[in-house]
Amino acid sequence: MKLTRRKFISGAVVTGAGLAAANLVACAPEEVVQAPGNPDTGTATSTADPSTSTTPNTQAQAATGDSSIFVVRGTDGTDDGIRRLIALMENNGEPFYKTAASPQGLIATNDVIIIKINCQWNQRGGTNTDLLEKLITALAAHPEGFVGEVIVADNGQSQYGSNGNGGSLDWDETNSLDKQRSALDVVNELKGQLNISGVLWDEFTMQKVGEFSAGDIANGFVVEDAARSTGIVVTYPKFTTEYGTGVSFKEGIWDERAKEYDRSRLKLINTPVLKVHGGYQVTGAVKAYMGTTASRLTNQASHNSVGAGGMGTQLANTFMPTLNIMDMIWVGVSRGPGTRYDDAVAGNMIASSTDPVALDWWCTNNVLIPLVEEAGRDIGRLNPDATDSGTFGRWLGLSASELINAGFKANRGDAVKVYE
DSSP states (O other), X not given: OOOOOEEOOOSEEEOTTOOEEESOOEEOTTOOOOOSSOTTXXXXXXXXXXXXXXXXXXXXXXXXXXXXXXXXXXXXXXXXXXXXXXXXXXXXXXXXXXXXXXXXXXXXXXXXXXXXXXXXXXXXXXXXXXXXXXXXXXXXXXXXXOOSEEEEEEOOTTSBSTTSBOOOSSOSSOSSSSSOOOHHHHHHHTTTTSEEEEEEGGGGTTOBOOOGGGTOOSOEEEEOSSOOXXXXXXXXXXXXXXXXXXXXXXXXXXXXXTTEEESTTEEEEEEOEEEEETTTEEESTTGGGXXXXXXXXXXTHHHHXXXXXXXXXXXXXXXXXXXXXXXXXXXXXXXXXXXXXXXXXXXXXXXXXSOHHHHHHHHIIXXXXXXXXXXXXXXXXXXXXXXXXXXXXXXXHXXXXXXXXXXXXXXXXXXXXXXX
């Protein structure tokens, strides 16, 4: 099944040439139809409820404004989809590479980059590994030369998953063209091009540790002392790579000689696969942050908190994504989070944003819901604008409030601009 016709829901859509339109109307997948409005300004307004925000601070003020989403269609992961996505970002004011000519770019030559994938489930339940390879190749092709490090990682919690034991970077049945190319295969293929490793956080998800700064050099998860208002006890991985790089998912890169962290060198590219979720309706950029927690160390507080906005708390209090790239090459329309080959339909799309809430909102409205509906399944609980308990919109809104209160963008509606 392929995308046919769907209603685009967004406050403003901008073509690759930079044209904007307010209040989208129905359109076919290869066209953007402008509705009446001011196409020259692309004006959008914030949907944030000021009553949920804390007193603005410098970080909050810096994070106000629209959120941009960049969409590439007609990609299967093996082609130039990532290259087109990077070019689209570059041409519309959000450069992927940080260079002398683009000092505001996201990725510098010496960064340590975590690519956070989905790996708890095999077949179509995990991030497309062909897409993963193209993303890593793009990092290695930094125009000023890449001398940093790439880490492919996720935590399947050592429970559930396709084999009942959590995640794997080396599934036999994978989300890829040949269906046998695992994330670890990709890592091993590219080791000659750059410093790269695969770190399965499952391997130390039951190890409670302290920070490097406290003299603890063991791999494991740092655990806060008490639960937050959303019910989550914030936890996060802290580990050393095979290249001797100390990484704290909250504090940054550890400099053992200077005894200090460098947060600026740590970057995170969050690459979830879009799919339905039986318990929490939608897996996307926000829900993917379950893979940065150690839920078993907190009596499942992480997982149980999702419906109350706990992933927003986790995002705000650990390390926000430098960029989110939604894998919609194959989309899971039933029985998620595990997605068998027969449960997925071809979306042949990828999309990126620095705002995980905006990305989830747009992709659910414009890709997941139409495909689920086309498959003849119920879409009621998937609505990202719903407020009823047990809906995606309810917990996405609560997660957004957590981010807004912490000073981050978490836009929906008219404050989301889409570039294609």
